[in-house]
Amino acid sequence: MVILGPMLIREMKNLKKNKQFITITCAIAILFVVACESMKKNMDSALNSSLARKAGVDSTTARQASGAADVATGLAKAVTSAISQMSYEDERILGETVGVQLYATRDFGEPINNKELMLYMNTLVNVLAQNSSRPDIPYYVAVIDTDRKNAYAVPGGFIFITSGLILTLQNEAQLAVVLGHEIAHIAKRHTLNEMKNSKTLGGLVEAGGGALKASSFGSPSQFASFSGFIKDLSNNIFTHSLPKETELEADAEGIRYAYDTGYDPKAMLGVFDIISEKDSQVNGDHVTTAERREAFNQLMQEEKFQGDASGVMETGRLQQAKQWIQSGNAGW
């Protein structure tokens, strides 16, 4: 440090005298301004897409095609921006409306009415979420009475897990990685971002002047778009898989959350054995079990897990939860 200090100061003085330094700095500043201007133009294009479409009527076919693509790209960017700027309260209200629609969907199933089971599940999910990348929002989980083996994540912190899946799990660590996977979908806003190209979400963002605000969802100008988007999103969550990369990211994040909480990350291997590909939704770019295993092996090479990829597998509490499920739904 004693030697390096004076040398660094001398070199900096030399550079300041150098005209090249000024030229390079100016070039970087110009590039930055140009990039910002380009981003602004894309946003303006998205927000004025209705006008843009009207303006394109008199253009050539080629220009129309090019313009439409620009508008679509611009709108997708505006939607992405609106999602990233959405407040938790607005996201929660959107999510609970999706939840209502899911419960009203034929064959979705009813939540099991059992206070002990709800307390166990909601405590576990919030213990895990404390170590997630979005730990400051509450998470809510309910067990759906159905033989299907699946779990669903809805924006705003809502998780649905089926009794069919819980009954086939072998230990609490497996339940932890499954719930961690769903927490990751919410923390990373996977389901909303996956809808960024949907017409109904684009329409909702346009009607909202570039924002997603619950205070306006019920207004006459936005309600039709809002309702259309709620139905699209709930249908997507219930019947479609998320893209492969998104699912693999949720696997990795979920394993990290469970491991940081104290569970054994290797529990995920057991989950891969239990949930076959046909148990998950089959529509969309589906990730295979082989791909998930390969990604898991790569994850275990991370410094985080090196030399100590261990933790708790079983606490005995999952068996109790299974008994509550098997004792039957108290009904409504």
Place this chain on the structure above:
Amino acid sequence: MRLLVLCILFVFASAGFSENLYVKSKSAKLRKHPRKKKTAAKAKRGDALEKVKKVRKWIRVKYKGKKLWVYKGKVSKKAPKSDKSLLTANYADNVATGNAVRGLSKVAIKFSSSQSVSEKHQKFMDYHQSFITTDKADFASQPTSRGVNLEKITSEMLDKFQEDGNIGAYADPGDEEFEEE
């Protein structure tokens, strides 16, 4: 080129002095010794801790002038990003009064009405969000308009869940020697 090499040397030389870790979980409870469950200090998400050494799943850190131990799952090398979605919302007040989940929002009710969603299906969503994580003593657990009781999950209950399951900071830290200040 000479300057670049000097800069790299400078960065490495600086890094040799200390390593900062950051609380990435909601909060981190620091202990005098991994086997002593009593909390000696509580650090907030984003707080910097100076790493002294790591022993299995515990890290010796300096925090506010004290040398303490933190469970490794609570910290990361990178400072966590703040949750922008909470910057504009009046979230804390809503949770404190139970307003955040006092039955469905007006928007959800309007949607249900327009789509002929039954009262029973709306009640399911009330029930879905009826277990609320809050430490507010004045949390009013009155039922929703559809007759669903609200239940409270406190930080103490989240800790007890981990302690009962011998998970994480409550697991046996191993046979290693851990220093105590």
